[in-house]
Amino acid sequence: MYSLTDLKVGSRIIVDGNPYVVTFSEHSKVGRSGAIMRTKLKNLISGATLAQTFQGSEKFEPAEIEKKSAIFLYSDNDQSHFMDSESFDQFEISNSHLSDSLDYLAENSPVEILYFQNPSTPLGTSKPINIDLPIKMTFRVISAPPNVKGNSAGSVTKLATINTGKQIAVPLFVKEGDKIVVDTRTGSYVERTN
Numbered sequence: 001m002y003s004l005t006d007l008k009v010g011s012r013i014i015v016d017g018n019p020y021v022v023t024f025s026e027h028s029k030v031g032r033s034g035a036i037m038r039t040k041l042k043n044l045i046s047g048a049t050l051a052q053t054f055q056g057s058e059k060f061e062p063a064e065i066e067k068k069s070a071i072f073l074y075s076d077n078d079q080s081h082f083m084d085s086e087s088f089d090q091f092e093i094s095n096s097h098l099s100d101s102l103d104y105l106a107e108n109s110p111v112e113i114l115y116f117q118n119p120s121t122p123l124g125t126s127k128p129i130n131i132d133l134p135i136k137m138t139f140r141v142i143s144a145p146p147n148v149k150g151n152s153a154g155s156v157t158k159l160a161t162i163n164t165g166k167q168i169a170v171p172l173f174v175k176e177g178d179k180i181v182v183d184t185r186t187g188s189y190v191e192r193t194n
Contacts (some may be wrong), residue, residue, distance in 0.1 A: 002060040004037050012044070012063040015052070019044040019116050019129070021105035045129045046130060047099050064117040066126060072105045080105065082113060082128070093128050101131055103166040104184050106139070133184045138193055139163055141181050147172045157189075 002013060004027075011022045020041035029035045035056040041172075044047050045067070054060075069085040079092040079104065093113075095102060107109070110131040139162035147158075157169040168182055170189045181190040 002062055004035060004054060004058060005053065007037050007039055007060065011151050012065050013060040014063045015041065015043075015050070015060075018046075018093045019065060020050065023049070024101075044116065045097060047097065055191075061150045064126075066115040066117065067132060068115060070111055071099065071108065072109050072111055074107060075102060075105065082111070082131075084113075086112070091128055097130055100187075101133055101184075103164060103187070104133055104182070105139055106164050107136075115163075135184060136181050136190055137184055138179055138181050139168075141174060141176055142169070144170070144176045145172055 002011065007013070007022055007025050009022055009025055013020055013022070020043055022039055023042050024038075024040035026038045027035060028038070033112070037054045037056075039052050039054065040049060041052055044063070055154050061154045070082040071085060072082040072133060073083055073090070075081070075095065078095055080095055081090060081092050083090050083142075098105075113128045114130045114132055115126040116129045117126040138168055142163050144160035145158055156172055159167045160170045160174055160176075162182065168180070168185070168187065168189055170180060174180060174189075174192060179193050181193055183189070183190050
């Protein structure tokens with residue numbers, strides 16, 4: 001069990017039977033009252049954010065999250081389909097759980113799948129709940145407007161479309177067919193690569 005001081009950014013805990021990750025934590029002690037921890041928690045299943053304040057004596061159950069390698073196969077209207085890299089079993093995750101991660105998934109791209117073992121279910125019955133993308137991923141530019149000479153005092157960008165269909169703001173020198181590295185946390189251009 002975790003105590004109040006164990007709630008740090010990145011900690012995974014169970015609240016009301018659902019796994020959450022701590023995205024913000026602030027410890028404070030006011031006068032003669034006990035310590036409190038203000039947190040923001042992100043639900044690993046639905047992606048919803050929750051602001052929660054905990055008292056000093058509360059205990060928390062750690063969320064048992066397991067990562068396994070898989071390959072993204074394809075996505076339809078409601079589900080995204082993956083294949084386990086070891087057992088070759090195919091499974092689905094709801095597109096509503098993946099949210100912005102879908103913008104960075106190209107067919108046959110490797111991903112890490114997060115599995116949650118709910119303590120209230122029998123042992124060995126973990127289910128895939130979400131994916132964990134690498135921080136930086138390489139994509140091919142499939143469409144980029146030509147450069148326009150003129151107002152280039154400062155950092156001038158243009159919108160380019162990568163092979164997943166997402167549009168990214170890139171510098172003017174990026175052209176169709178280039179490979180670029182994108183930060184998947186912010187959706188921003190990092191560099192051009194070979």
